[in-house]
Amino acid sequence: MRRLSDLANPTRFLALVDRVLPWLAGASLVVLAVGLWLGFTAPEDFQQGITVRIMYIHVPFAWLSMFCYSLMAASALGTLVWRHPLADVALKSAAPIGATFTALALATGSIWGKPMWGTWWVWDARLTSVFVLFLMYLGIMALTRALDDPSKSARAAAVITLVGFVNIPIIKFSVDWWNTLHQPASVFRLDGPTIDASMLWPLMVTAVGFTLLFITLHLMAMRTEIWRRRVIAMRQIAARRAERPSAG
Amino acid sequence: MTRKQKRLSVIAGGLGFLAVAVGLTFYALGQKASYFYMPADLANVTLEPGQRIRLGGLVEKGTIVRDQGTEVEFSVTDTERSVKVAYSGILPDLFREEQGVITEGSFGPDGVFVADSVLAKHDENYMPKEVADSLKAKGVWQEETQ
Numbered sequence: 001m002r003r004l005s006d007l008a009n010p011t012r013f014l015a016l017v018d019r020v021l022p023w024l025a026g027a028s029l030v031v032l033a034v035g036l037w038l039g040f041t042a043p044e045d046f047q048q049g050i051t052v053r054i055m056y057i058h059v060p061f062a063w064l065s066m067f068c069y070s071l072m073a074a075s076a077l078g079t080l081v082w083r084h085p086l087a088d089v090a091l092k093s094a095a096p097i098g099a100t101f102t103a104l105a106l107a108t109g110s111i112w113g114k115p116m117w118g119t120w121w122v123w124d125a126r127l128t129s130v131f132v133l134f135l136m137y138l139g140i141m142a143l144t145r146a147l148d149d150p151s152k153s154a155r156a157a158a159v160i161t162l163v164g165f166v167n168i169p170i171i172k173f174s175v176d177w178w179n180t181l182h183q184p185a186s187v188f189r190l191d192g193p194t195i196d197a198s199m200l201w202p203l204m205v206t207a208v209g210f211t212l213l214f215i216t217l218h219l220m221a222m223r224t225e226i227w228r229r230r231v232i233a234m235r236q237i238a239a240r241r242a243e244r245p246s247a248g
Numbered sequence: 249m250t251r252k253q254k255r256l257s258v259i260a261g262g263l264g265f266l267a268v269a270v271g272l273t274f275y276a277l278g279q280k281a282s283y284f285y286m287p288a289d290l291a292n293v294t295l296e297p298g299q300r301i302r303l304g305g306l307v308e309k310g311t312i313v314r315d316q317g318t319e320v321e322f323s324v325t326d327t328e329r330s331v332k333v334a335y336s337g338i339l340p341d342l343f344r345e346e347q348g349v350i351t352e353g354s355f356g357p358d359g360v361f362v363a364d365s366v367l368a369k370h371d372e373n374y375m376p377k378e379v380a381d382s383l384k385a386k387g388v389w390q391e392e393t394q
Contacts, residue, residue: 043376047342052374081255118340118367124283162263166270177274179282179304181350186372196375 010226013086017219024219028212035206042202054112056202059187060210061105065133066168068098068214072140073165076158086222088154089229091161092144093221097214099137106130117181125174126182129167136164150229284350287329295355303331303361304350304369312345324349324361335363342368 039056072094078087109127110120121127140157147153175184187193193200249257274281284304285293295301308330311323318337323330333351343349348369353362375383 043378045374046377046380047347047370048374055374077256077259080259081252116340116342116368116370118365122283122367125281162259163266165263166266170270177281178279179284179286181283181367181369183370183372186374189372194373196379198376198379199374 010086014223014226017223021216021219021223024212024216028209028216031205031212032209035202035209038202038205042199043196045199048116051112051115052199054108055199056206057210058105058108058112059203060207061101061108062130063207064210064214065098065102065105065130066171067211068094068101068218069133069136069161069165069168071218072098072161073168076161079154079158080162088150088158089222089225090218091140091154091157093225094218095137095141095144097217097221099134099141101214102130102134102137106134113181119181122181124180124182125178126171126180129171129174133164133167133171136160136167140164286326287324287331288326290329290331297357298354300352300354302350302352303333303363304348305330307343307345307347307349309345321360324351331361332359333361333363335366337364337366339366340368342370 035056039053042053042056044050045052072091075087075091075094078084079091106127109130113122114120140161143160144153144157147156172185174180175182186195187200187203195203279289284302286305287303290303303324305324305326308323308325311321311330311332313321315321319334320336320339321332321334323332325331333353334356335351335353343366348371350367350369351361351363352365352367356362
């Protein structure tokens with residue numbers, strides 16, 4: 001908690017971001033390049049053939065769509081309970097990134113579904129709940145930008161984000177609770193992964209790579225948001241001074 | 249209780265309430281949110297004549313009969329019960345014996361399920377072909393049983 005409250009000072013946070021960003025960006029590029037190379041050289045699946053390679057991007061996109069939302073829910077708690085000044089910045093700047101990863105997961109899933117399942121889209125429980133997640137992201141993005149008073153929109157967005165968090169376990173367990181066209185989990189399951197090690201390793205590397213990319217993009221977006229708020233605050237001070245020229 | 253603890257408990261209470269509400273909704277919804285019926289489920293539902301449903305399961309071994317053109321007949325089974333399905337059209341690449349499929353259509357008067365779409369369902373196992381072959385050779389291959 002001591003560390004987190006140190007970072008509550010945006011100036012200290014910005015200094016830290018400036019120091020780690022080049023390393024993070026470099027690391028995500030290297031890990032992603034290695035992961036994609038491993039993905040393209042991994043063996044083909046016994047029943048899906050070469051089509052299985054889309055898994056190495058589809059699965060990380062889908063994981064990150066849920067990881068990003070969980071991070072936003074934690075930030076929402078930070079806003080509502082601890083009034084942490086950076087929590088709202090973290091929530092607001094994560095939403096567009098999460099929406100993008102969700103859209104990419106839906107798009108790559110659709111491209112995978114057409115040759116394997118025989119359809120681009122069905123309204124089964126897994127696909128529908130992920131689509132609802134995408135709509136949640138759009139709603140939160142709109143709400144964080146809807147009100148003039150940033151502290152009011154921060155609270156409203158935090159409440160909505162927490163309410164929407166019920167969707168995350170629904171997405172995860174939809175394939176177990178109902179009959180779905182989407183197959184059950186292959187990696188995070190109680191009896192261990194059902195992916196052969198030769199295909200699991202490339203997936204893990206691309207997942208780490210995309211996670212690093214996510215952290216890089218998120219820190220950049222948070223930095224931009226802090227700068228944006230500073231510009232607005234400075235403009236307000238300047239406008240106030242301009243109204244009372246004698247006081248300046 | 250500090251103000252932070254109070255806020256935290258209000259949020260925890262609200263989320264707990266929400267979770268219970270959602271849980272009850274899904275409990276009431278039951279398998280209605282499922283995308284398809286399996287053959288054994290059909291005993292528990294009453295269907296109107298001609299009512300469209302989705303029927304899913306495995307293509308039973310040795311039941312695929314191809315006629316001239318694109319007409320094909322096969323049985324869908326969940327290893328408990330099986331249902332005869334008639335379909336005319338292009339089948340997905342993954343369609344074969346003991347593969348998961350989801351068909352959509354309605355029961356004809358003769359008890360045959362007339363499907364107008366067949367989707368292939370694949371399971372959660374991924375492995376290279378050599379691994380699958382060696383598993384089969386060792387006799388430890390497990391067919392999907394969903």
